[in-house]
Amino acid sequence: MKEIIISPPKASYYEERVKKLFAIAGITVNGSKDCDIQVNDQRFYKRVLVSSSLGLGESYMDGWWDCYSLDEFFSKVLEYRLDQYTHADISSWFAVLQSKILNFQGLKKAYRNASFHYDLGNDLFRKMLDKRLTYTCGYWKQASTLDEAQEAKLELTCQKLHLKPGMRILDIGCGWGSFAKYAAEKFDVIVTGINVSKEQLALGKVLCRDLPVELKFQDYREIEDQFDRVVSLGMFEHVGLKNYKTYFKAVNSRLKSDGIFLLHTIGSDVSTKENDPWISKYIFPNSLIPSIAQITDAADGQFIMEDLHNFGLDYDKTLMAWSENFSKNWPSLEKKYGERFYKMWQYYLLSCAGSFRARKNQLWQIVFTKGLKQGYMAIR
CATH class of the missing domain: 3.40.50.150 (Vaccinia Virus protein VP39)
Known part of the structure; x- marks a missing residue:
């Protein structure tokens, strides 16, 4: 049987997905509106898709992206529930599991x-x-x-x-x-x-x-x-x-x-x-x-x-x-x-x-x- 090799997605795949995702809420990557984000590091796209909220926040702290009006950015992100389109990583799922078991x-x-x-x-x-x-x-x-x-x-x-x-x-x-x-x-x-x-x-x-x-x-x-x-x-x-x-x-x-x-x-x-x-x-x-x-x-x-x-x-x-x-x-x-x-x-x-x-x-x-x-x- 011929071995099937599945290649990981290219960097452009993550960038395209993130840009389409933000567009749902009227946010443009590297746009000119106050709510638009400016991406400083290409690793941002994969990180936010893989780690969702945690990846978004940590990449901001690391200087991978910026925004003139964070409050308005989040207002739009949450109004359009963009978090539903991303997937939390395994550490986030483990935290959820722990919360159900431990006090x-x-x-x-x-x-x-x-x-x-x-x-x-x-x-x-x-x-x-x-x-x-x-x-x-x-x-x-x-x-x-x-x-x-x-x-x-x-x-x-x-x-x-x-x-x-x-x-x-x-x-x-x-x-x-x-x-x-x-x-x-x-x-x-x-x-x-x-x-x-x-x-x-x-x-x-x-x-x-x-x-x-x-x-x-x-x-x-x-x-x-x-x-x-x-x-x-x-x-x-x-x-x-x-x-x-x-x-x-x-x-x-x-x-x-x-x-x-x-x-x-x-x-x-x-x-x-x-x-x-x-x-x-x-x-x-x-x-x-x-x-x-x-x-x-x-x-x-x-x-x-x-x-x-x-x-x-x-x-x-x-x-x-x-x-x-x-x-x-x-x-x-x-x-x-x-x-x-x-x-x-x-x-x-x-x-x-x-x-x-x-x-x-x-x-x-x-x-x-x-x-x-x-x-x-x-x-x-």
């Missing part, structure tokens, strides 16, 4: 996951965020600056919780204490914040000094005591699917019978068991964006959902403001973090902005109770 957000791993991102350096976040250091989506309904949007979000959150003087509040994933500080100052409440980032807590304790605020190095599975209100802003994305029910049970056990729980989280339109591989590797290890179905399944039998508010487009504006601040202040950060970090961080901020612009991701504030006899009055 990457177990108690010990949760501390390591948080340290990877949130302990990068307070100098970085102080240069990027608003004056209150609020690392979650702002509320831009009547705001024109990042500071105004973040303060409006904190006010909106407090109003939805129906805070009253003297109440005891639990803030799960308190960051640098922006919510705790705002609520204590404006609503005369007592706040306990828990966090698994040492760097955030160190600065947060300084910012919240002389206030009825206690910030503790603690995981949500280690909470004790009872609270009138529970709030969690931008932390649920780190809980992990295998721990959703445990999370809601923990909140339920610590919330008084007439209490209110507000969950603020990025949301996905589809239920998945793994996050984007590039984001997981370089930005938020072992994170997962939940769907409404996954949230309601975990809350089943624990809470009544009283209100759901989606202001996901506001995250686009927030991320663009963070990107602008980061770029503006980069000269003071460059020596410590280096050029590759700059490309990685801008890729993170602008790709996420594009995902919200394309409406792939949402931002939900969900209010839960155990069943208030007087009902719940929604706030906007």
Whole structure:
């Protein structure tokens, strides 16, 4: 029998496929529009087809391609779902398999996951965020600056919780204490914040000094005591699917019978068991964006959902403001973090902005109770 030899595809094959793929979304390789990409290395074409999202991000960090407007590029890529036309490599499939078997957000791993991102350096976040250091989506309904949007979000959150003087509040994933500080100052409440980032807590304790605020190095599975209100802003994305029910049970056990729980989280339109591989590797290890179905399944039998508010487009504006601040202040950060970090961080901020612009991701504030006899009055 004559031996059949199958030759690997030529480089031109990968280039042709990628160019046709981007054309679906109106993106031209080496074109002149802001959303067009400029290819600097011919190896880019094969890498993005073979390794999909991970290959796209890593090749950008390696300088193999560039784009004037990454946010608009990603808005188009995600709007037209171009990821469906590429194939993840074997390492990506292995990561999916592991997520189904292992718990990457177990108690010990949760501390390591948080340290990877949130302990990068307070100098970085102080240069990027608003004056209150609020690392979650702002509320831009009547705001024109990042500071105004973040303060409006904190006010909106407090109003939805129906805070009253003297109440005891639990803030799960308190960051640098922006919510705790705002609520204590404006609503005369007592706040306990828990966090698994040492760097955030160190600065947060300084910012919240002389206030009825206690910030503790603690995981949500280690909470004790009872609270009138529970709030969690931008932390649920780190809980992990295998721990959703445990999370809601923990909140339920610590919330008084007439209490209110507000969950603020990025949301996905589809239920998945793994996050984007590039984001997981370089930005938020072992994170997962939940769907409404996954949230309601975990809350089943624990809470009544009283209100759901989606202001996901506001995250686009927030991320663009963070990107602008980061770029503006980069000269003071460059020596410590280096050029590759700059490309990685801008890729993170602008790709996420594009995902919200394309409406792939949402931002939900969900209010839960155990069943208030007087009902719940929604706030906007």
